[in-house]
Amino acid sequence: MATATSSQTRNTVYVAIFAAMIAAMGLVPPIVIGIVPVPITLQTLGVMLAGALLGPIRGMLSSLVVVVLALAGLPLLAGGRGGLAVLLGPTGGYLLGWIFGSLVIGVLFKYWVLRQKSQGTRIVTGLLSILLGGIGIIYLFGIPWTSVVTGLDLGTSALGSLAFIPGDLIKAVVATLVAVTVHRSYRGLMR
Amino acid sequence: MIAAHNTSYLAKLPAGLKFGALLAISIGLYLIPSWQALVVLLIGSLLLLFSARVKFQQLRTALITLLLILSFVFISLGMQTNWENAWVSVLRLLTMCMFAYAVSLTTTFDAMLELFQQVASPLRYVGANPAQISLGLSLAIRFIPELKRVYLEVREAQHARGLANNPLAVAVPLVIRSLRIADDTAEALEARGYDSADKLK
Structure with missing residues (x-):
């Protein structure tokens, strides 16, 4: 029983540190592209890394912890946002998408990417996993949510999110390289 | 907020x-x-x-x-x-x-x-442990300033090596040091006999 409890505590601490990483990445000042201030933040990089490094359950819980703390009122989201309005507002779906995004990335890393032997195939499969989970799944929640909340049709809602795609692609590449490198030097993260 | x-x-x-x-x-x-x-x-x-x-x-x-x-x-x-x-x-x-x-x-x-x-709290019946949930939430808040400190240290070190603008050279050590902090914290909690057994059961 003692070992079961201690591994549970360790898992909790891992979840907490990745939640803190997602939150801390929101502190980095948003980069403004063009005239319209579209905040490109690093937070989804943290979401991607949580799934890729901790696996499905713990990765998902890390995102969930950030969402819960933000909804409870801590200004953890990019630009110091927080509170219940974030979920009710037009971009609330992306926040829910984080939770499922890190879950999907975690599943793919655990059962697909980490079973690849060579570094090259790990990078390719890892990038595909992160593109699917970190961009595909998050937008799958975010775009229909905006559409339902505002009454815009899906096409316009998707068009509005296009501005974030370049930043997200860069983050996906960085997350893949970081995850593959860390898994090589820090083995046994997902047992 | x-x-x-x-x-x-x-x-x-x-x-x-x-x-x-x-x-x-x-x-x-x-x-x-x-x-x-x-x-x-x-x-x-x-x-x-x-x-x-x-x-x-x-x-x-x-x-x-x-x-x-x-x-x-x-x-x-x-x-x-x-x-x-x-x-x-x-x-x-x-x-x-x-x-x-x-x-x-x-x-x-x-x-x-x-x-x-x-x-x-009803999640208790499907195996979630309220003590662990509280621990996770409070640790996450505590780790934020800690990670900021680690980030500044890593960035300074890589700056000295001329790698400050390389995102990988900053991100990889940052993640690895975060994992070390997590390991140390978990060990410290265990050493002090942190008991999260669900007393409500």
Whole structure:
């Protein structure tokens, strides 16, 4: 029983540190592209890394912890946002998408990417996993949510999110390289 | 977005009541199709915020972001359907967010978190451990300044090596050191006999 409890505590601490990483990445000042201030933040990089490094359950819980703390009122989201309005507002779906995004990335890393032997195939499969989970799944929640909340049709809602795609692609590449490198030097993260 | 020293009558109401009311209002707002009624409700929500003596300064960045998104929504919705439709949609969202701000800004973080934990407490029966949930939430908050410190250290070290602009050279050591901190913390908790056994069982 003692070992079961201690591994549970360790898992909790891992979840907490990745939640803190997602939150801390929101502190980095948003980069403004063009005239319209579209905040490109690093937070989804943290979401991607949580799934890729901790696996499905713990990765998902890390995102969930950030969402819960933000909804409870801590200004953890990019630009110091927080509170219940974030979920009710037009971009609330992306926040829910984080939770499922890190879950999907975690599943793919655990059962697909980490079973690849060579570094090259790990990078390719890892990038595909992160593109699917970190961009595909998050937008799958975010775009229909905006559409339902505002009454815009899906096409316009998707068009509005296009501005974030370049930043997200860069983050996906960085997350893949970081995850593959860390898994090589820090083995046994997902047992 | 924290209820900083708000001592108004709204702050004295139990968090569960405010949360429930917000949920009901949010659903109700979707059933109202007329913009006139929504204007009245928006004024009502603003009066609520004023009467609770909320500092509007706290809302500034949140409102700017919200208004930017809403203006995009307004223009595209107006051009696609009609302008009345666009007004209804934008007013509804604005009103909903104002009510949400009224709840968030008059409820302390502790009270809100306690409410969430109460809501999540039935999860105990499917194997979730409330003590571990509390530990995870409080550790996450504690780790944020810790990670900022680690980030600054790693960046300084890589700057000295001329690698400050290489995202991988900063991110990889940052992640590995975070994992070390997590391992150390877990060991320290175990060494002190941290017992998370569910006493409610």
